[in-house]
Amino acid sequence: xAQVTQNPRYLITVTGKKLTVTCSQNMNHEYMSWYRQDxxxxxxxxxxxxxxxxxxxxxxxxxxxxxxxEKRNFPLIxxxxxxxxxxxxxxxxxRSQALTQYFGPGTRxxxx
Amino acid sequence: DQQVKQNSPSxxxxxxxxxxxxxxxxxxxxxxxxWYKKYPAEGPTFLISISSIKDKNEDGRFTVFLNKSAKHLSxxxxxxxxxxxxxxxxxxxxxxxxYFGTGTSLTVIP
Numbered sequence: 001x002a003q004v005t006q007n008p009r010y011l012i013t014v015t016g017k018k019l020t021v022t023c024s025q026n027m028n029h030e031y032m033s034w035y036r037q038d039x040x041x042x043x044x045x046x047x048x049x050x051x052x053x054x055x056x057x058x059x060x061x062x063x064x065x066x067x068x069x070e071k072r073n074f075p076l077i078x079x080x081x082x083x084x085x086x087x088x089x090x091x092x093x094x095r096s097q098a099l100t101q102y103f104g105p106g107t108r109x110x111x112x
Numbered sequence: 113d114q115q116v117k118q119n120s121p122s123x124x125x126x127x128x129x130x131x132x133x134x135x136x137x138x139x140x141x142x143x144x145x146x147w148y149k150k151y152p153a154e155g156p157t158f159l160i161s162i163s164s165i166k167d168k169n170e171d172g173r174f175t176v177f178l179n180k181s182a183k184h185l186s187x188x189x190x191x192x193x194x195x196x197x198x199x200x201x202x203x204x205x206x207x208x209x210x211y212f213g214t215g216t217s218l219t220v221i222p
Contacts, residue, residue: 045211050208056208059211090156100161
């Protein structure tokens, strides 16, 4: 089954404790992206990747890092999480940047 | 600064009637416009898209209209069904970056 998976689905952590949210897709897609969804703000793009070893900043990249060492994986790293990063995070992938994206189920993060 | 705006946070429609969801944008460089549908506890799923060179695209009960001079697009759902109840996001694409609106929660009343 074609899908985008994210882990964990729910995470509670404390300020400053590094964490990684994993994202994996099995569709051999070149384009992958991370979004955060906040009330009243919709989905905002954090980082995107056009292909392996190619990443770029989206609209709200501050406080986040990503890497794209393999085509299928695109982890989101929060080196020093802060409470304002409490949000619902979605990973997405697409065959190329101009085509429709497939979204993962979301990761709900709470930073205390 | 929000480049894609959905000014109606919610909309209620009777089953069988037309649902019209609206979206405005500010960036004239957008190449593609898309609508996504989102159910609670799930990721958004793609619904329909339109290229900036077109003014209409139809797929079954769903039609998207694009008015470039007004920087406005709309999604029409005819006839509306209870299963259409969800949050709808419009999105715009510059070729590598995506911008989403804040979403409109549609409720279709049986």
